[in-house]
Amino acid sequence: MSTAINIENLCKTYPRSWKNAPTRAVNAISLSIEEGETFGFIGPNGAGKSTTIKILTGVLRATSGRAELFGRDVSFPEARRGMGYVPENPGVYDFMTPMEILKMGMHLHGTKVDDETRYCMEWLGRFSLAHVANKTVRTFSKGMTQRVALAHALAIRPRLLILDEPLSGLDPVGRKDVVDILDEFRRRGGTLFFSSHVLHDVEAIADRFCLIHRGSLLTIRSPHEILADQADRYVVRYRASSPIDGSEELRSGLYTIETDISAMADIIARVQAGGGIIQNAQPKASLETVFFRTIESPPEAPKARELA
Numbered sequence: 235m236s237t238a239i240n241i242e243n244l245c246k247t248y249p250r251s252w253k254n255a256p257t258r259a260v261n262a263i264s265l266s267i268e269e270g271e272t273f274g275f276i277g278p279n280g281a282g283k284s285t286t287i288k289i290l291t292g293v294l295r296a297t298s299g300r301a302e303l304f305g306r307d308v309s310f311p312e313a314r315r316g317m318g319y320v321p322e323n324p325g326v327y328d329f330m331t332p333m334e335i336l337k338m339g340m341h342l343h344g345t346k347v348d349d350e351t352r353y354c355m356e357w358l359g360r361f362s363l364a365h366v367a368n369k370t371v372r373t374f375s376k377g378m379t380q381r382v383a384l385a386h387a388l389a390i391r392p393r394l395l396i397l398d399e400p401l402s403g404l405d406p407v408g409r410k411d412v413v414d415i416l417d418e419f420r421r422r423g424g425t426l427f428f429s430s431h432v433l434h435d436v437e438a439i440a441d442r443f444c445l446i447h448r449g450s451l452l453t454i455r456s457p458h459e460i461l462a463d464q465a466d467r468y469v470v471r472y473r474a475s476s477p478i479d480g481s482e483e484l485r486s487g488l489y490t491i492e493t494d495i496s497a498m499a500d501i502i503a504r505v506q507a508g509g510g511i512i513q514n515a516q517p518k519a520s521l522e523t524v525f526f527r528t529i530e531s532p533p534e535a536p537k538a539r540e541l542a
Contacts, residue, residue, distance in 0.1 A: 236304065238394055238425040239267040239290065244299035246285050259285040261449035262299070267427060269304075269393075272420045274436035274443035275429040282449040283429040284322065287398045290427075291319045303394065316343065318387030322399040324379060328372035332363050332382045335371070336389045343390040354389060360415060361385045362408070376403035384412060388419065395419065397428040401435060413439060468493055468517055470501055474510030488513075 246260040260282045267273045277283050288294040289301055292308055306313035326335060336354040340347070347353040358364045361381040371379060380403050387395060400416070401409045409432070417439050420426055430436050436443055444454040471490045478501070481489040489510075493501045502512055 236269045237266055237302075238269045238271070238304055239265070239273075239427060240300075240302040240305075241265040241286075241290075242300045244286065244289065244301055245297045246282075246289060246294065247297045259449055260289070260296075263446065263449075263451040265444060265451065265454070267425065269425050270420075270423050272416075272426040272439055272441045273428075274440035275427065275446065276431075276433065276436055276443055277429075277446040280448075281446045283446060284398055286446070287321075287396060287427075287429065291317070291396060316390070316393045318390055318392035318395045320380075320383045320387050320395075320397045320400055322402055324383035326371050326379055326383055326386075329370055331368050331370055332358055332385065333367045335382060335386050339386045339390050343392075345390045357385045357389045360411075362411065377405060377408055380404060381408065381412070384415075388415070392424065394425045395427070397426070399430060400428055401430060401432050409435070468495065468498060468515050470498070470505070470515045471513040472505045472510045473513060474505060474508055476508065478504045478508060478510075 242264050243262050244260055244264070245258070245262055248257040248259055250256045263282075263286070275283055275286070285294065289296050290303065290308055292311070292314060295309070301308045303313040303317065308314070330338070333351070333354055336357060337350055339345075340350065340354075355364055355367060358367050361384060363378065363381055363385060366374070366378070371382060374382070380400070384397075384400060387397075395416075397416075401412060404412060413435050416426060416428075420439065420441075426439075428436075442454060445452045469490050469492050471484075471488070473487055474489060475487070477483060477489045478491065481491040483489050491501060498515065502515075505512055
């Protein structure tokens with residue numbers, strides 16, 4: 235299996251401005267993503283996610299280090315052939331229609347099909363846009379514009395998708411539809427590299443994820459490794475007029491209690507005996523717990539070179 239994305243000691247420093255000192259946005263990160271892998275790129279706002287993605291897509295140049303797509307340096311336009319990209323705020327031509335945008339993308343990437351219009355309508359239908367296929371984008375909401383950009387990225391039949399906050403602006407129904415489409419892309423062998431603030435969706439579809447904080451890479455793990463950390467610990471959430479011993483009150487009438495699997499049945503029995511109702515029971519370990527634990531107590535980051 236070949237490597238889809240390879241990053242070695244990548245750094246990006248924004249130069250000094252009239253009121254700010256030079257800013258190190260990406261600090262010596264190294265990362266390798268195999269072809270066919272779905273990789274989640276997570277971190278707080280300002281962590282360096284978008285800067286890294288912009289370097290991969292040729293929008294920005296790195297200050298130092300190396301980044302490659304399928305063995306080609308990202309400075310070469312040929313490296314991006316067959317790459318679909320959707321930024322956090324897609325710059326779609328708002329005077330064009332979704333049909334025109336999809337066809338333009340196919341022509342630029344040399345995507346050949348028997349019937350272009352029918353093919354594009356199939357993709358627009360997947361994103362619930364068939365009814366506006368020939369309306370100009372300037373009349374669309376943010377969520378609709380986001381779906382146009384995603385349909386455009388997938389219509390070129392990419393082998394690599396790079397998405398910066400792909401679920402931004404989508405309602406719950408639209409988010410589920412997009413997650414299902416991305417999961418189908420993954421199952422068909424496509425490589426997906428995406429950033430997201432929706433940690434549940436990263437956990438649901440990513441093979442691995444990394445956490446970047448203040449420009450430095452802190453951890454690279456898989457969802458399976460998260461569960462293995464505390465596989466026998468669960469958090470039970472329940473509603474009751476009064477709590478059982480050992481519970482924590484979330485708000486009036488809603489409580490949680492941590493337990494291991496061997497005591498789960500006893501906990502449930504005690505809650506129900508007191509007239510309570512079990513709401514859910516979930517593993518204690520999750521991507522969210524790893525996220526907050528890591529950014530609150532990060533390991534020592536690689537030391538940045540002195541800035542001139």
